[in-house]
Amino acid sequence: MLVFIIRRLLQSMLVLLAVSIVVFVGLYAVGDPVDILLPDDANQSERQAAIRSLGLDKPLITQYGIFLGKAVQGDLGTSFVFNIPSIELILSRMPATLELALCAMVIAVLIGIPLGLWAGLKPGSAADEVITTGSILGFSLPGFWQGLMLIMIFSVWLGWLPSNGRGTTGTIFGIETSFATWDGLRHLLLPAINLALFKLAMMIRLTRAGVRETMPLDFVKFARAKGVSEPRIVLVHVLKNILVPIVTVIGMELGSLIAFSTVTETIFAWPGMGKLIIDSINKLDRPVVVAYLLVVTMMFILINLVVDLLYATLDPRVRLKGVSE
Amino acid sequence: MTEPLLVIRDLETHFDTRQGTVKAVNGVSLEVSRGEVLGLVGESGSGKSITGFSILGLLDPPGRIASGSIRFKGEELVGASQERMRRLRGKDIAMIFQDPMMTLNPVLRIDTQIIEAIQVHDKVSHKAAHARAAEALRRVGIPSPEERLKAYPHQFSGGMRQRVAIAIALLHSPALVIADEPTTALDVTIQAQIIHEMQKLCAESGTALIWITHDLAVIDSMGDRVAVMYAGRIVETGAVRDVIAAPAHPYTRGLIDSVPSRNHRGQRLAQIPGMAPSPLNLPQGCAFNPRCTFADAACQVVPDETDLDNERNGRRVRCFHPIRLAQETVS
Numbered sequence: 001m002l003v004f005i006i007r008r009l010l011q012s013m014l015v016l017l018a019v020s021i022v023v024f025v026g027l028y029a030v031g032d033p034v035d036i037l038l039p040d041d042a043n044q045s046e047r048q049a050a051i052r053s054l055g056l057d058k059p060l061i062t063q064y065g066i067f068l069g070k071a072v073q074g075d076l077g078t079s080f081v082f083n084i085p086s087i088e089l090i091l092s093r094m095p096a097t098l099e100l101a102l103c104a105m106v107i108a109v110l111i112g113i114p115l116g117l118w119a120g121l122k123p124g125s126a127a128d129e130v131i132t133t134g135s136i137l138g139f140s141l142p143g144f145w146q147g148l149m150l151i152m153i154f155s156v157w158l159g160w161l162p163s164n165g166r167g168t169t170g171t172i173f174g175i176e177t178s179f180a181t182w183d184g185l186r187h188l189l190l191p192a193i194n195l196a197l198f199k200l201a202m203m204i205r206l207t208r209a210g211v212r213e214t215m216p217l218d219f220v221k222f223a224r225a226k227g228v229s230e231p232r233i234v235l236v237h238v239l240k241n242i243l244v245p246i247v248t249v250i251g252m253e254l255g256s257l258i259a260f261s262t263v264t265e266t267i268f269a270w271p272g273m274g275k276l277i278i279d280s281i282n283k284l285d286r287p288v289v290v291a292y293l294l295v296v297t298m299m300f301i302l303i304n305l306v307v308d309l310l311y312a313t314l315d316p317r318v319r320l321k322g323v324s325e
Numbered sequence: 326m327t328e329p330l331l332v333i334r335d336l337e338t339h340f341d342t343r344q345g346t347v348k349a350v351n352g353v354s355l356e357v358s359r360g361e362v363l364g365l366v367g368e369s370g371s372g373k374s375i376t377g378f379s380i381l382g383l384l385d386p387p388g389r390i391a392s393g394s395i396r397f398k399g400e401e402l403v404g405a406s407q408e409r410m411r412r413l414r415g416k417d418i419a420m421i422f423q424d425p426m427m428t429l430n431p432v433l434r435i436d437t438q439i440i441e442a443i444q445v446h447d448k449v450s451h452k453a454a455h456a457r458a459a460e461a462l463r464r465v466g467i468p469s470p471e472e473r474l475k476a477y478p479h480q481f482s483g484g485m486r487q488r489v490a491i492a493i494a495l496l497h498s499p500a501l502v503i504a505d506e507p508t509t510a511l512d513v514t515i516q517a518q519i520i521h522e523m524q525k526l527c528a529e530s531g532t533a534l535i536w537i538t539h540d541l542a543v544i545d546s547m548g549d550r551v552a553v554m555y556a557g558r559i560v561e562t563g564a565v566r567d568v569i570a571a572p573a574h575p576y577t578r579g580l581i582d583s584v585p586s587r588n589h590r591g592q593r594l595a596q597i598p599g600m601a602p603s604p605l606n607l608p609q610g611c612a613f614n615p616r617c618t619f620a621d622a623a624c625q626v627v628p629d630e631t632d633l634d635n636e637r638n639g640r641r642v643r644c645f646h647p648i649r650l651a652q653e654t655v656s
């Protein structure tokens with residue numbers, strides 16, 4: 001097990017290196033941050049000074065070399081805009097994004113799996129029709145539109161929930177979070193639902209398909225032939241079998257929720273990483289963008305690792321490479 | 326005079342499909358006595374499995390029992406409640422399936438799967454159930470059962486998996502076991518071992534057995550009585566010895582002639598000409614008539630099951646022109 005984890009972490013170093021090169025070169029090609037950072041009336045010598053102080057006068061390869069040298073020491077550069085270490089900036093925004101993503105995922109799983117089971121067990125029934133149609137809507141309506149509708153209905157018309165910002169936060173175990181206060185929770189609800197809807201549709205689809213695929217299998221019939229009750233067949237025999245694909249998708253989707261919650265964070269003015277990255281891209285704040293993408297890549301790698309480990313516990317037939325030998 | 330353990334009368338099991346109604350079981354009548362081994366033989370698609378599932382109430386939609394009666398220990402099972410059927414399954418009637426790779430749940434440990442089968446019918450502690458599970462594995466010849474209980478199905482060979490399934494089926498010493506081609510997926514040596522042990526175990530506990538197979542040779546080696554099925558109907562029933570020595574139905578005759586061991590060396594195997602009919606488009610009258618060398622105008626109606634004259638042992642045949650011994654000596 002340990003060998004497997006170490007091997008995977010070493011592999012991830014290579015991935016991070018590759019990502020950093022691609023991102024660095026890509027951003028270099030996009031545009032010149034100096035144009036955006038300096039006031040329009042800045043003169044030529046001010047320009048030169050700014051370029052030199054940001055290290056942009058050196059050739060690309062040297063710039064990358066300097067970046068890499070610092071990166072291995074944990075320094076991913078300093079934000080052009082905020083003038084603080086970019087990694088610090090990102091970490092300060094991370095809790096807001098993480099709590100939003102986790103909350104969305106919990107909503108999607110807790111509602112999606114039961115609905116998917118219900119629909120899958122009664123294919124063609126009215127309940128199935130409603131649930132499946134709903135999931136198609138969840139899939140096909142654009143996320144930003146769903147977000148605007150949520151704001152319109154629950155904030156503007158009904159006035160039940162706030163639609164802007166994070167509200168009051170408290171601390172739980174030393175982490176600043178919206179879960180700690182009632183106001184925080186109220187602020188969290190709409191953006192979390194907005195993020196959750198697509199994933200919810202996906203959970204429904206996945207669970208429904210899994211149930212439909214598993215129910216006709218012989219081992220279900222054999223369990224019935226033993227006299228096992230229907231609830232136990234569904235909740236133990238069937239669910240445990242379809243959990244493997246579900247866990248994979250939860251893992252992948254959790255990564256994408258964390259990484260790409262930008263639209264929702266923008267709509268709801270949620271002060272998370274997604275909003276930060278959009279602002280940073282607009283200002284061509286290269287160190288922040290690079291650091292952000294590296295952090296996100298690392299997160300994907302970690303989630304993948306956890307998913308693979310979960311796999312092995314859920315499905316006894318899966319052997320982790322490097323463990324069985 | 327007590328009624329036999331299982332009495333099926335005019336059972337019709339239908340599947341309503343988009344192409345039409347498939348009469349998978351089309352008027353089957355059968356009896357099984359206590360402790361008896363009945364072979365249910367027929368080509369693939371003849372309705373053997375569906376007959377078995379009908380008895381246990383395990384039909385998946387759109388399958389349904391359209392009419393007929395299934396009486397088990399005098400109790401009518403057609404129309405019995407779901408809960409009644411669930412209590413019966415595994416306790417009084419058990420079933421074993423064809424593919425041992427598929428019948429055990431791949432993600433649950435063997436002990437989980439055996440213990441749940443015990444506890445669903447008997448209120449016993451987990452510890453007592455565990456001990457019974459180990460004993461059950463030992464009975465079917467699985468070495469070091471305590472260790473094997475902790476294993477997952479994929480860690481067993483096909484033969485061992487089928488032994489586990491048999492152990493589960495016999496847990497509650499049911500009065501009847503329906504074995505649906507349980508050895509078809511296994512190789513010949515293991516097949517013979519399992520048949521032998523299954524016979525022994527059922528004899529010990531007085532369990533009756535419906536052994537479903539497409540292979541008459543298997544029934545020859547184990548059955549008391551045989552019922553031959555063709556296109557959803559029983560076409561011939563009788564004691565195994567009688568039927569194999571002198572098949573009366575042309576289809577049974579064809580089956581016997583195509584069993585390799587019964588032919589003299591060097592002689593070509595006789596295959597039944599033609600193909601099994603499509604269940605959606607059965608021939609008019611006797612469903613075997615397009616393939617039958619004895620067919621004539623009379624065969625355009627469905628023949629009834631009739632007692633073969635001068636026969637005892639409940640020998641019945643569904644044919645207008647049954648083959649008789651005398652006829653055979655002439656030809």
Ligand SMILES: Nc1ncnc2c1ncn2[C@@H]1O[C@H](COP(=O)(O)OP(=O)(O)O)[C@@H](O)[C@H]1O
Pocket residue numbers: 340342347348349367368369370371372373374375376386387388604
């Ligand atoms: N789900 C189903 N839908 C429609 N027809 C079915 C279904 N299951 C079985 N049948 C029909 O029932 C017939 C008998 O099937 P089966 O009992 O499995 O045959 P076998 O004798 O090989 O066990 C098949 O020919 C098939 O056409």
Ligand code: SF4
Pocket residue numbers: 574575576611612613614615617618619620621623624628643644645646647
């Ligand atoms: S009834 Fe006619 S067609 Fe059918 S098996 Fe007998 S002889 Fe052949």
Ligand SMILES: [Mg+2]
Pocket residue numbers: 370373374375505
């Ligand atoms: Mg079958």
